[in-house]
Amino acid sequence: MLHSTATPKEKRQAFRSGLASGKLQRFPGAFSPLTAMLIEEQGFDGIYISGAVLSADLGLPDIGLTTLSEVSQRGHQIARVTDLPSLIDVDTGFGEPMNAARTIRMLEDLGLAGCHIEDQVNPKRCGHLDNKAVVETGEMVRRIKAAASARRDPDFVLCARTDARAIEGLDAAIERAKAYLDAGADMIFAEAMADEREFEAFRRAIPAPLLANMTEFGKSKLLSARTLQNLGINMVIYPVTLLRLAMGAAEVGLKTLQIEGSQESILDRMQHRARLYELLGYEDYNRFDSSIFNFHI
Numbered sequence: 001m002l003h004s005t006a007t008p009k010e011k012r013q014a015f016r017s018g019l020a021s022g023k024l025q026r027f028p029g030a031f032s033p034l035t036a037m038l039i040e041e042q043g044f045d046g047i048y049i050s051g052a053v054l055s056a057d058l059g060l061p062d063i064g065l066t067t068l069s070e071v072s073q074r075g076h077q078i079a080r081v082t083d084l085p086s087l088i089d090v091d092t093g094f095g096e097p098m099n100a101a102r103t104i105r106m107l108e109d110l111g112l113a114g115c116h117i118e119d120q121v122n123p124k125r126c127g128h129l130d131n132k133a134v135v136e137t138g139e140m141v142r143r144i145k146a147a148a149s150a151r152r153d154p155d156f157v158l159c160a161r162t163d164a165r166a167i168e169g170l171d172a173a174i175e176r177a178k179a180y181l182d183a184g185a186d187m188i189f190a191e192a193m194a195d196e197r198e199f200e201a202f203r204r205a206i207p208a209p210l211l212a213n214m215t216e217f218g219k220s221k222l223l224s225a226r227t228l229q230n231l232g233i234n235m236v237i238y239p240v241t242l243l244r245l246a247m248g249a250a251e252v253g254l255k256t257l258q259i260e261g262s263q264e265s266i267l268d269r270m271q272h273r274a275r276l277y278e279l280l281g282y283e284d285y286n287r288f289d290s291s292i293f294n295f296h297i
């Protein structure tokens with residue numbers, strides 16, 4: 001009720017404990033605060049806040065058009081409704097190393113538990129598209145060092161993402177990951193891993209927590225949570241899954257209204273009002289001040 005009871009510090013500490021637990025941490029992507037509430041209610045370990053989803057939500061392609069203000073404010077709206085830790089995608093850190101530092105300060109002030117910063121050039125593109133380009137290792141090291149030094153809360157999780165596998169190959173991506181850890185990153189997001197073999201190679205070479213991106217319709221084989229657990233991966237994100245499902249359902253709804261002139265035939269596919277009220281915790285508000293509550297249905 002009235003948002004989360006856990007403090008940002010507690011969420012960050014829970015995030016770190018989860019990463020160190022040996023149990024795969026599962027972070028579905030939330031496209032709204034309400035979705036984050038559902039993810040928490042359904043028993044997941046954390047919330048992923050996707051750059052692709054934030055861009056799409058604004059009607060934009062995932063090519064680095066969003067601003068720090070847009071991303072951090074939406075991230076705040078999502079992170080504050082849940083007791084779970086939220087990991088947010090901040091693309092390349094919104095510019096130069098100094099911008100990456102400013103990004104960290106903003107995210108800390110707005111209650112995020114962690115973020116990932118990637119080594120693509122600006123403007124970035126979705127990590128599953130062709131013709132990506134990455135900056136020199138030294139430039140990304142400066143981004144990570146600036147971000148790490150900007151932290152006031154040592155529990156804020158700084159994840160370095162490398163897109164280099166697609167451009168320079170697996171071994172080069174591993175060497176970059178090592179450099180990013182030396183620069184102060186807490187964990188590694190190896191983007192667009194093809195299959196188990198590539199995750200195994202990273203797991204053997206990298207002593208820090210690893211994130212697996214199980215996004216649909218891209219370059220990665222979709223591996224189950226059990227497989228990722230057995231590979232020793234520390235966390236998995238499902239960044240766009242819920243948005244894709246929601247948009248698919250919305251399209252069916254619109255076509256039904258167009259053709260049938262009514263939503264009668266799809267009522268059973270909807271979240272019922274009572275279920276929505278249950279998720280929102282209407283009863284808690286009732287108990288908060290029974291003299292006011294009158295939202296009976």
Ligand SMILES: C[C@](O)(C(=O)O)[C@H](CC(=O)O)C(=O)O
Pocket residue numbers: 049050051052053062089125126127128191213215216218239240
């Ligand atoms: C993880 C990601 O960075 C995101 O923005 O959610 C995207 C996901 C996607 O486009 O499927 C990415 O992998 O680049």
Ligand SMILES: [Mg+2]
Pocket residue numbers: 050051052062089091
């Ligand atoms: Mg992204």
